[in-house]
Structure formats: structure tokens, C-alpha cells
Amino acid sequence: MQQAPLQQGPVRRDPLPCSAARLHHRAARLVRRFARDRSGATAIEYGLIISLIFLVIVGAVTAFGNHATDVFNTAAEAIASAMSG
Numbered sequence: 001m002q003q004a005p006l007q008q009g010p011v012r013r014d015p016l017p018c019s020a021a022r023l024h025h026r027a028a029r030l031v032r033r034f035a036r037d038r039s040g041a042t043a044i045e046y047g048l049i050i051s052l053i054f055l056v057i058v059g060a061v062t063a064f065g066n067h068a069t070d071v072f073n074t075a076a077e078a079i080a081s082a083m084s085g
Contacts, residue, residue, distance in 0.1 A: 034040065
């Protein structure tokens with residue numbers, strides 16, 4: 001009769017056998033790691049700066065577009081009145 005091989009070292013057991021508990025543990029570990037990571041904060045700051053620059057550009061283009069429309073409408077009215085009379 002053969003003997004079962006002896007295990008070397010302690011038997012490892014899953015500390016969280018329930019899958020819901022294991023998922024909770026992994027999520028908590030992920031949140032802790034994310035809270036320590038500062039590279040995400042830098043990316044968010046760059047995103048905010050870019051969005052503010054974009055809003056300034058949109059505001060400037062809108063203001064310029066309205067002014068340019070008024071200038072062209074005035075010129076078109078002047079040309080139309082000069083041609084009619």
C-alpha cells in the first residue's frame with residue numbers, strides 16, 4: 001500500500017471562502033489603492049484646465065461670431081440700399 005505524500009508547509013485555506021465576501025474584500029482593496037494613487041488626481045486637474053480653456057474659447061468665438069454677423073449684416077444692408085436707390 002502506498003502512503004500519501006506529505007505536504008510541505010502549512011495548508012493554505014482561502015481566508016474568504018464566500019464569493020460575496022471575497023468580492024467585498026477586493027473592492028475595498030481597490031478603493032484603498034485608488035485613494036493612495038495620486039496620478040488620477042493629476043489627470044483630473046489637467047481635464048479641468050482643458051475644459052476651462054475650451055469654455056473660454058467657445059465664449060470668445062461666440063462673441064466674435066455675433067459681432068461679425070452684425071458687421072456683415074450692416075454691410076449687406078448698405079450695399080442693398082446703395083443698389084436700390
